[in-house]
Amino acid sequence: MTSQISIDDRDRKIVSILQADSRISNADLAERTGMSTSACWRRVKALEEAGVIARYGAVVDQEKLGLGFHAIVQVQLNRHDPEEVSQLIRAIEARPEVQECYATTGEADYHMRVVCEDIATYNAFLEDFLFRQVAVRAAQTNVVLKNVKRASGLSV
Template identity: 40%
Template sequence: MGKMSANKPRHELDGTDRTILRLLQQDGALSNPKLAEQLSLSVTPCWRRLKRLEDEGYIKDYQANLDRRKLGYDVLAFVSVSFAVHADEAPNRFEEAIRDRPEVLACHKITGAADYLLQVVAENLDGYSDFVENVLRKMPGVHSIQSSLALREIKSSSRLPVPV
């Protein structure tokens, strides 16, 4: 498992904790009173459990899931980036720069033929081309860039399966 916030010891999740996690993944705006009602708990014990799950790092943050197309992002690209040399600082500088790019939804250091896999959105192909030409190609040390454009989105979710 990942590193927990504030290095607090991990509390063993019980069925109620797992239900809280499932319910909040479905609706992050669920109020504590509504959550308590669904769990058949009073508000204070429900709040304590929720606070503990947050403190122990099970819940990292809350966000709304937005429709990228309604916001004008019609292009979704998966981009493999490779470096010729890994011993210099170029990969570290790349990681720092990518963290600040709002069009990059995700970046993973991976195994296999490429070094990084990015998930990138753009309004259109011209916007994506601009990102590749003026951002990725200008980063020191980048050896190759391979793009795969999504033709159709079958499933897109950040919800994790919570064990029963």
């Protein structure tokens, strides 16, 4: 359950530091924010409980994990039948290749970021999964050639 919280400059500094290094010790975080360790710990807990800090994680190199294919896929729907759309969303959420998916305005209804081993694996993803979804009319693939910018946190 999330609670309401008033965000101040000190909270923004805590969030900024944790986005850059979520493994920082509470003592180091407290020192960098000019707080006592107990006050800093309480503030981080309050930010977590309020949902400002949703989770912690690691940024990994997908290529070093053997995931060398990266694409942005624009998906167009046949129609916006609520049941078919819900079924599609549940199916997308279950696919590990789909790293992100956004409902969007414009020509495409959804934009997905898909990461997998290679072009053959991606082709199997299209044929065995995406094109078998009742709601999907068409998909356009934009292969990512190189990563120009990858943000690891929000500007606070």
